[in-house]
Amino acid sequence: xxxxxxxxxxxxxxxxxxxxxxxxxxxxxxxxxxxxxxxxxxxxxxxxxxxxxxxxxxxxxxxxxxxxxxxxxxxxxxxxxxxxxxxxxxxxxxxxxxxxxxxxxxxxxxxxxxxxxxxxxxxxxxxxxxxxxxxxxxxxxxxxxxxxxxxxxxxxxxxxxxxxxxxxxxxxxxxxxxxxxxxxxxxxxxxxxxxxxxxxxxxxxxxxxxxxxxxxxxxxxxxxxxxxxxxxxxxxxxxxxxxxxxxxxxxxxxxxxxxxxxxxxxxxxxxxxxxx
Amino acid sequence: xxxxxxxxxxxxxxxxxxxxxxxxxxxxxxxxxxxxxxxxxxxxxxxxxxxxxxxxxxxxxxxxxxxxxxxxxxxxxxxxxxxxxxxxxxxxxxxxxxxxxxxxxxxxxxxxxxxxxxxxxxxxxxxxxxxxxxx
Numbered sequence: 270x271x272x273x274x275x276x277x278x279x280x281x282x283x284x285x286x287x288x289x290x291x292x293x294x295x296x297x298x299x300x301x302x303x304x305x306x307x308x309x310x311x312x313x314x315x316x317x318x319x320x321x322x323x324x325x326x327x328x329x330x331x332x333x334x335x336x337x338x339x340x341x342x343x344x345x346x347x348x349x350x351x352x353x354x355x356x357x358x359x360x361x362x363x364x365x366x367x368x369x370x371x372x373x374x375x376x377x378x379x380x381x382x383x384x385x386x387x388x389x390x391x392x393x394x395x396x397x398x399x400x401x402x403x404x405x406x407x408x409x410x411x412x413x414x415x416x417x418x419x420x421x422x423x424x425x426x427x428x429x430x431x432x433x434x435x436x437x438x439x440x441x442x443x444x445x446x447x448x449x450x451x452x453x454x455x456x457x458x459x460x461x462x463x464x465x466x467x468x469x470x471x472x473x474x475x476x477x478x479x480x481x482x483x484x485x486x487x488x489x490x491x492x493x494x495x496x497x498x499x500x501x502x503x504x505x506x507x508x509x510x511x512x513x514x515x516x517x518x519x520x521x522x523x524x525x526x527x528x529x530x531x532x533x534x535x536x537x538x539x540x541x542x543x544x545x
Numbered sequence: 546x547x548x549x550x551x552x553x554x555x556x557x558x559x560x561x562x563x564x565x566x567x568x569x570x571x572x573x574x575x576x577x578x579x580x581x582x583x584x585x586x587x588x589x590x591x592x593x594x595x596x597x598x599x600x601x602x603x604x605x606x607x608x609x610x611x612x613x614x615x616x617x618x619x620x621x622x623x624x625x626x627x628x629x630x631x632x633x634x635x636x637x638x639x640x641x642x643x644x645x646x647x648x649x650x651x652x653x654x655x656x657x658x659x660x661x662x663x664x665x666x667x668x669x670x671x672x673x674x675x676x677x678x679x680x
Contacts, residue, residue: 287558294619295640299628304615306615353619354620356617402596460667531640
């Protein structure tokens, strides 16, 4: 226990908020920790439930030869890993790697001339969330706006989605996003992700079948790109056979930027097969 | 204690909009903004009300009392430190650190009050400490 000390983090930055934030040692880990802490307080979410998100990612990563962490882990492994910032353990946190990706987006005319399956953009939504003048709520994300916008454009509902790529800087990021996108009721994310419900071939919503940021890679601030790549693989039927979702006609990819603890951006993309 | 603390107190960056806030800290006051048009209090302090966009905003001196909305103790670095979101009795939830307390006995909903530490370069930085913490 440390007493009578204040964090030695000073500094500037030019944002209007900088003077009120940089002096308090805000990091991604402790802001998301505070979000998890509040979610636990309001909804009874547990560290065991959060751990299931990492467990599911690790089950998928074992089949990805490019994943940084390919070892399958258990709930106990997550809970026994060192505490980083309460209540997030090391295995609640994503990896940090190099990497990148790109997308080729073409018109329907060009798509018809190509000799391989394409994913069709069915709907998209974007939203920002911030501290709202001090009316702070850390238990939800901008996905509560970007999600419904994307679903409305696509003309489908969350129950139609066969596979979801969910940006996963931390386990809590996934849990809040799943709730906000409507895959379960608000506050029920813990129950939803538990017991392997996110594992391909086992659960109702296979997620991040490349291992995601929690196990495979997280290139700088570009974690969203890799989410789209795996969603495209799934809808094309080109994911690893061990994690390919059967009859995968409708998929979702969701990216989160900024921080749940201050200012964030959310983007939801819904893709379907070419004939969707 | 003050010597130990001063070494660790970072100096905030100050801009024209936030200058009155930091000047007030030298008098041990924690200011937020109040909007005369929509009657909402807000923080961070803005010239223009973030809720109704009115320019008729005024400074409001707070009690410095509030409750822990959420917190997280950073265990990865030494010394550990506690990030906190405090909901002030006047309404807004703000970001700070909890100091002078047992990090293993913190709880959401616990009452805290503001305490200032000297940066040695003018402004004082507001922190929070539990109301019933052993001193």
